[in-house]
Amino acid sequence: MTNTMTRREWLLSDAPQTRRQARLGAFYQGWLTFRANKLAMLGLIILILLLGMAAFAPLLAPKSPFAQDLASRLQPPSAEHWLGTDALGRDILSRLIHGSRITLFIVGTVALIAPVIGLFIGTVAGFAGGWVDQVLMRITDIFLAFPKLILALAFVAALGPSIGNAVLALALTAWPPYARLARAETLTIRNADFIAAARLQGAGRARLLFRHIWPLCVSSLIVRVALDMAGIILSAAGLGFLGLGAQPPMPEWGAMISDGRTYILDFWWVAAMPGLAIFTVSMAFNLLGDGLRDVLDPKGGAK
C-alpha cells in the first residue's frame, strides 16, 4: 500500500496485495450496497438503538421496572409517566426499556442455536449422502410437518414454562429450514474441484466439512437468519403472551400485552405500548434482512 492511496481506494483496489485487503474490500463493497438501501439502514439504526437501550437500560429507565405504586395505577401517558402505568402502578416505559434485554436475549440465543443445529445436520446429510442423508432428511421433514407454534407449545408444556425452555422450544422448532438450506448448498459444492483437491492433499472428512464446506454455507444462512429474526420475535412474544415464556414480574413484552388484555377497552395503553415495541423491532429486523439479502445473496434479490 502506497502513501498516496486513500483508504477508499485501497479498499476498492482491483488488485489487492493481500488476502486481508481482498476480504476487507469485498466487505466494504457489500457495505456500500447496503448503505444505498435507505430502508435497510433504517432497520439497522433501530436495531443499534435497541442494543444501546438494552446495554444501558438501568441508566435510561426513569423508574425501576419492578417498583409498584398502587396509588398511581393505570395512569394514562403523562409528563411523569411517558407511556403511562400498568395495573400495579409500574412505569410502562421503564418496563419496555428493561424488557428489550429479554427480547434480545431470546432472539439472540435462538438465532445462534437453531442455525448451528441446522448447519450441522444439513451439511452432514449432504456430504455423507446415502442412508445418513435419508435418515437425517426424514427427521427434518417430520419437524417441518409440525406447525411451529404448536410444537413449541407442546415442548414448553412438557418442559415447564420459563425463558430457557422457551428458547429451547423455539430453537428446536426453527432448525429444519436451515438444515434444508445447508444440505442444498452442500450438494452443489461437494463435488467441486477444490474439495477434491483438498481431499487429495489428505484432508479428512471433518476437515473438509468444517473448514471447506461450512464457510461457504454461512452467508446464505445469515440471510435466512436475518429474515427469520422477526418471526422468532413474534413467536417468542406469542409464548410470553400465553404465559409460557418469561414469568412475572419479568417485563417481557408479550407478557406485558397479556397483562394489559383485561383492561384493553378502558386503559388501552397498557397493551398497546409493548405491542408497538414488538412491531418496531420485528419490522427493523425485516428491513435489515431484506437489505442483507440484496448484499449477500444477489440471486434471491428479485423477489
Add this chain to the structure above:
Amino acid sequence: MASDTTAAAGGTSPGNGRPDPSARTALRRRRARGIAGTALSLALTLLGLLLVTFIIGRVMPIDPVLKVVGDRATQAQYDAAYQAMGLDKPLAIQFLNYIGDVVTGDFGRSISTGQLVWDDIRRVFPATFELATLGTLIGVLAGVPLGVIAAARRGGIVDQVARVVALVGYSMPIFWLGLMGLLIFYGILGWVGGPGRQGIIYDGMVPSVTGMILVDSALARDWAAFRDAFSHIILPASLLGYYSLAYISRMTRSFMLEQLSAEYVTTARVKGLSERAVIWGHAFRNISIPLVTVIALSFGSLLEGSVLTEIIFSWPGLGQYITRSLLSGDMNAVLGGTVVVGVCFVVLNLFSDILYRVLDPRAK
C-alpha cells in the same frame, strides 16, 4: 417438492404422434411407483409425528399416574394404576400401544373436561375450520389481485402499497393486532360483535349440523342468527385474512414477475393482445397452479395462527382448547390436539402436491 415431480415426469412424455404402448406402461408404472413412494413417505412422516409427541409425553415432568389417582392414593393404588396404564412395559411396547390408540382415535380422557379427547376435538374443530376458511377466503380474494397488479405495474403505487401491507403483516404480532381490532371496532366504533362466536341470546338457538355456525344458521334459514354470527366472525377472520394476504400477495407478485419476463409474454404483446389479456389470460393462468400450493400452505398456517387469535377472541376452537389444556397440565388433550393439527398439516401438504400433479399438464 413440486419441481422435481415435473422434472421426473417430463422425461417420459412421448415425443410426437401416437404414444407407443410400451412407453405408456412404463409411464404408468413410474406413476404408480411415485404414488407408492408418496404413500410410504406420508406413513413415515405420520409415524415420526407420533414419535415426537410420544417423546414429549414421556419427558414431561408431570407424573401421569398421579394425575389419575390423585396425590392421596396409597402405594398399592399407585402401582395398580401404573400397571393399568402400561407404564411398566418397555418404551418400544408403550410406543406401539400409543400408535394403536391414536389410530383408533383414542387419545385418552381429558383431565379438565372429563370427556374423551377425541370427542372434545370433534366438538371444537369446526369453529377453527370455519375461522381459517373464511380467513383464507379473504386472503385469496384480496391478496391475489393485489399481487398480480403489483407485478403488472412494478414500482407503481399499488406495488408500494402491497409492499408496505406485506411488511406490516410480517412484523405485527397477531394477538396484539387482535386486541387493537377489538378496541377500535368493538369498543369504540361498535361495528362488530364482541368476543365469542355468538351473542348470548342466540346461544344454542341454531341446531348444530356441521358445527359451523354460519353454515348451520343458513341451513336453518335463521338470518338473524346468521347476521349475529357473521358480526362475531368477521373481525378475527379479517385479521387472519390479513396475514394470509401478506403472504399470498408476495408470492403472487414474485410468480407473476417470473412469468411476465418470459418470452411467450413478449410474443403475446407483439401479437397485439391487450395488456389485460396478456396478464390474466396468459401469465395468470400459468401461475394458478403454484398458487394453489401457496394457498393450501397458507390455510395450514392459519390453522396454527388461530391459536393466538382464538385466545384473544375467546373463540371456542382447537387453538383455545390446546392452550387451556396446556395451562392446566392436561397432557392428553395437548398431545391429542397437537397430533390432529400435525396430521392436518401433512394432509394439506399431500393434497397440494396431488393437486399440483393433477392440474399441471407437464406433470402428466
